[in-house]
Amino acid sequence: MTEAILEVEGLRKTFGDAVAVADVSFSLRPGHALAVVGESGSGKTTVARMVVGLERPTAGRITACGRDRSQPPRSARERRRRGGEVQIVFQDPYSSLDPRQSPAAAVDEVLRLHTSLDPASRRRRVTELAGLVGLDERQMSARPAGLSGGQRQRVAIARALASEPRILILDESVAALDVSIQAQVLNVLTDVRERTGVAYLFISHDLAVVRQVADEIVVMRDGSIVERGPAARVLDEPHHQYTRLLRASVPGPGWRPARRAIRKEQEAR
Numbered sequence: 001m002t003e004a005i006l007e008v009e010g011l012r013k014t015f016g017d018a019v020a021v022a023d024v025s026f027s028l029r030p031g032h033a034l035a036v037v038g039e040s041g042s043g044k045t046t047v048a049r050m051v052v053g054l055e056r057p058t059a060g061r062i063t064a065c066g067r068d069r070s071q072p073p074r075s076a077r078e079r080r081r082r083g084g085e086v087q088i089v090f091q092d093p094y095s096s097l098d099p100r101q102s103p104a105a106a107v108d109e110v111l112r113l114h115t116s117l118d119p120a121s122r123r124r125r126v127t128e129l130a131g132l133v134g135l136d137e138r139q140m141s142a143r144p145a146g147l148s149g150g151q152r153q154r155v156a157i158a159r160a161l162a163s164e165p166r167i168l169i170l171d172e173s174v175a176a177l178d179v180s181i182q183a184q185v186l187n188v189l190t191d192v193r194e195r196t197g198v199a200y201l202f203i204s205h206d207l208a209v210v211r212q213v214a215d216e217i218v219v220m221r222d223g224s225i226v227e228r229g230p231a232a233r234v235l236d237e238p239h240h241q242y243t244r245l246l247r248a249s250v251p252g253p254g255w256r257p258a259r260r261a262i263r264k265e266q267e268a269r
């Protein structure tokens with residue numbers, strides 16, 4: 001079995017008396033996509049923030065690319081290396097970009113920080129990354145205000161990929177987009193994974209979205225994992241009642257109000 005690119009063991013985070021993440025363990029294989037699902041407040045974002053280094057774990061271990069990152073980095077170099085290995089794309093494409101900076105300049109900034117490419121090679125790489133996410137030259141030199149939500153999220157993905165991360169965390173990255181635009185960005189993510197071999201940690205409350213991208217799923221409730229397994233199995237034959245509840249609350253073909261769905265499940269057992 002391939003060694004995990006990301007390993008999380010016994011991860012815990014408390015804020016004062018509040019337990020945001022109780023005890024979470026999972027692993028992600030290179031090039032795979034693991035979704036962390038759960039309703040609002042279940043601790044998904046806190047897990048993502050700890051993995052990328054924005055939040056310090058109260059307990060537990062995070063190993064990415066074979067190196068421990070449970071403790072803060074000891075040097076600027078270490079910080080930069082960690083930043084290169086794991087990148088994150090947030091939910092809100094409107095606030096995640098500098099309004100004064102063109103997408104090309106934003107991507108170039110990351111290339112300058114994380115690579116030793118000369119200016120001409122950086123320009124070529126900016127064009128390559130733009131192609132990877134489906135943005136043209138005009139869009140790459142526009143101001144973010146002149147781009148649509150989907151285009152901005154493509155910029156955020158291109159910028160995140162500029163450091164050639166092995167792991168990309170997508171924290172509700174398509175949640176703010178219209179359904180048709182969501183589908184386009186999810187297609188971009190599928191292409192990117194195929195072409196680069198990057199692994200995804202995909203945080204979402206939306207099971208319909210998760211179905212399109214994830215190989216495996218962990219289901220979080222109140223800071224703990226209540227179910228895990230291959231995506232199709234968890235979505236089509238959930239073992240845990242909470243997963244059934246989540247699934248039942250997704251409007252779509254066969255949708256029923258959650259309470260009734262749960263009662264029916266219980267009656268059927």
Ligand SMILES: Nc1ncnc2c1ncn2[C@@H]1O[C@H](COP(=O)(O)OP(=O)(O)OP(=O)(O)O)[C@@H](O)[C@H]1O
Binds near residue numbers: 015019
């Ligand atoms: N900085 C913080 N200070 C205090 N409590 C926090 C902080 N960050 C998160 N929490 C709490 O931790 C719990 C988990 O929050 P988290 O954002 O990780 O959940 P989530 O599943 O990602 O939900 P959402 O999708 O709404 O962001 C919540 O009860 C939240 O209020």
